[in-house]
Amino acid sequence: MVSRFRGQFMSKRSVTVLMGGPDAERDVSISSGIAVTKALQQSNKFDVKSMIIDTPTLQEIENIKSDVIFPVLHGPFGEGGPLQELLEVAGKTFVGSSSDVATTAMDKEATKQIALQLGIQTPHWCIVSTNSLPTINPPLVLKPIDDGSSIDIFICMHQEDVESHVQSLLQNRSHILAETYIKGREVTVGIICGKALPIVEIIPPADLQSYDFEAKYEREDTQFIIDPDLPSNSCVASALDLYKKMGIRDIARVDFILNENGAWLLELNTMPGFTNHSLVPMAAKQSGIEMPELCTMLVDSATTS
Structure with a gap:
């Protein structure tokens, strides 16, 4: 009508x-x-x-x-x-999300600190600047504090790799984040209007070390398994706890590594992608929510929140 x-x-x-x-x-x-x-x-x-x-x-x-x-x-x-x-x-x-919430969520260190307050484990980390090298030993991951899509992420297995990539990353940044490398299964939880979507597991191509920019957007052999067979884990509960604690609005995607020691938070995105490779639309479709309905839900949420 x-x-x-x-x-x-x-x-x-x-x-x-x-x-x-x-x-x-x-x-x-x-x-x-x-x-x-x-x-x-x-x-x-x-x-x-x-x-x-x-x-x-x-x-x-x-x-x-x-x-x-x-x-x-x-x-x-x-x-x-x-x-x-x-x-x-x-x-x-x-x-x-609001500007305050978006600022906090973009800051990987701030997000990790909130996760620890909630009892959510996250890889040990330190901040690296032009005057300091990482205080954690390899293997470790170097990444920008405030970027996404796996931009400029390097997995360093040896100290010489650390020194080389630190110099490269700090050419355009004043600070970067170093965190302990956790080997395990890469999974993500999408959240739409406060409700979790099915978990998606990401299996990068064998010649890549992680779900980096190339695996996300340039390769067609990255595998995505929706609602995979996983051991009992806290990924969905932890994602929802972060969403609520941080005051996130409308949409988020929360990334984890899952291994024998449980789920490890990597980061949280407040505006994840909507491309044909993107994980939130993929998980929503598995739940019976096609893109027109998904985007309509988000517009409706914005006008009622």
């Missing part, structure tokens, strides 16, 4: 999908944004526009005339707080 008001048809809600941004994951964001735009159009419930952005000013954000903004950006600016702050200052309703 079509809703009416004073005898007139009510217009569809308007949604603007933002994509792009200045971060290293710009191309991934554009692919995700195109997929979200198509899904919302297919739902036939919204007037949908899309915009590829760089680093917008407050005035440019204020000029967007839509009921809801769906910012499908990945990385420090688009996912880690600055864009969300602009949207808040401009008084916009948007999909995803």
